Amino acid sequence: MEMVNIKINGVDVQAPQGSTILEAARLANIEIPTLCYLKEINAIGACRICVVEVKGARTLVTACVYPINEGMEIFTNTPKVIESRKKTLQLILSDHDKKCTSCVRSKNCELQKLCHDYGVDDADRFQGVANKFELDDSAAHMVRDNNKCILCRRCVAACEKTQGIGVIGANERGFATFIGSAFDMDLADTACISCGQCIAVCPVGALYEKDNTKEVFDAIADPKKHVIVQTAPAVRAALAEEFGYPVGTDSQGKMFAALRRLGFDKVFDTNFSADLTIMEEGTEFLDRLNNGGKLPLITSCSPGWIRYAEHYFPDFLDNLSSCKSPQQMFGAVAKSYYAEKNNIPKEDIVCVSVMPCTAKKFEIGREDQAANGVPDVDFVLTTRELARMIDRAGLMFDALPDEEADAPLGLGTGAAVIFGATGGVMEAALRTVVEIVTGKEAPSLDFVDVRGIEGVKEATYDVGGTTVKVAVASGTANARKVLEAVRNGEKEYHFIEIMGCPGGCVNGGGQPIQPASVRNFVDIRAERAKVLYEIDKNNPLRKSHENPAVKELYDTYLEKPGSHRAHELLHTKYKARDLYK
């Protein structure tokens, strides 16, 4: 790589050619703030918070998009730079709802932190007319509050470019500009897939999930209710970030300890039903493969992806696995098998799930997700909401011991925990399918070709003499590429795994929000995924069909994968949806 010599604040720095000033400064351990810029998502140089002085340049330049060149002299912290950034912040504040004390992003707001860092002592320096917007709380999963919006357009970029959806954008112009939908429709009336990637990139409190913490606290306090909780694989890869730990910290033990101390009657694990999903989906795959069923089979764990398919690729609905997502399978089993076994009326069970996902909040209200006449799952909390509950309950996260989940619905294998990363469901399925077909364990349990954060991955495996072509896509823009290739006949696959969010659930819309200062330099998808692969590696059970609790469920209740009872409880249907209501 060709290196360029530059000077930053008088210090010699070498940086790769093609770097921006922002990237080069980071190599010299100098942080330049960004509000609109977010690596791989948004680079429009619009917010002017990253300005620096460049010797010879007529005006301040935006470090986020300005490339370095040989001999360049850059100053990142002159009074002129600092004054400019402060003024930019004050101008943003002049049309910003400054109710920080009641804002969900307080303490984790990029604007608030910058105002602190740049000594904004007068938040009302530029007082004048302010816009007043109605909240959009129409969607099942989130709220949009344009009064807090700073028009950075990260959400627009995440929706349109990363996800290939584009249901939100900038409307009107100048001072009247706001982020909204076509014809100012409610978000619920658009083809929003509820992925929450917009929330995950928002620097302020303009976008946030619908909070269910109060309902869950109330349920726990109700002595008549038996409140059980399940946690998705990806939650344990990120929860600790909410308590100041670095990205990539394994939170599993403390997470279970915290849930128990919050007062849940049973602390279970979605890993259990992820294993169950593999049994059902693996069986479905082999059935379709051997009996001329519709192929490629496409995974159905990700409700964001499911909604994407329903809105944008209805011609592929027959390719979707009929399996419910692990979250819903868990609820269906909890309110039948578990309820009956323990003599608890299903109506008294409150099934709470903690998910890295906002689309899960939409999923629980879908049709055909109440196998026992009561909702499979009652409340969905995001990873962030769980952290809020831990804070509110006064649990000192640092001091929590490492604990395990409860049997039987808390038992999961290594195959289940990797469901949280792109490629994980495919790998888990292959571990089991190969063994079912060949009668012996796969030569290696590590299907590394389907690992990693690339948006589209392909591999070919020999499964007992049959060549099986698989593809893995994460992020719906990548899903579109794969599906269009299949539709055009350019590609042929037997099995496709699709996750709605880039990198899979570890980077879901319900995960802890990392500021640009972290995301611009750390790949949160890869770091969080590492946690899951490490947990998998250390689990003595690494294949779903070896899960003893799942075996017992089949032996004593469901009979076998794909049985009539299994279909009643664990499978569902999909429907085509319009782009606009």
Place this chain on the structure above:
Amino acid sequence: MLRAKKQTVPFKGTKEQENQLKQVIKELRDEKGCLMPIMQKAQDIYGYLPIEVQKIISDELSVPMEKVYGVATFYAQFNLMPKGDYQISVCLGTACYVKGSGNIFNKIKTTLKIDSGECTPDGKFSLDACRCIGACGLAPVMTVNDEVYGRLTVDEVETILQKYA
């Protein structure tokens, strides 16, 4: 809940107009930056860009409708509402404004129950604000189609509108 912008006048587009628009899109679609020219042509065909028209553009170009709407609301040149049989235009330029044209504008809004840029449900009147029309000596001024009304007072508004009703 947000109130989505309601269309006050029912859409009266014809199959012929739709074919015309689709032909335009076919001709322009491969050019870079074709969205704006297509929207301009669409407005020539329909007179305005209601949701039905934006939907055709969005579907044919495979771009999100929000993208079309974003452009349509960015440029003043694009209309989201149809124009009425009688297009009322009230000058809000400096001279007219200091002479009270703002009050006249508001009086028309309340009388016709429409906002600036909108059209009455019967398709009769539409209302717009404009800047100086060069008749400052007659301030405050409004026009109804080609007819100019000067030295207006708020009390005269209803009488003038009744002439067209």
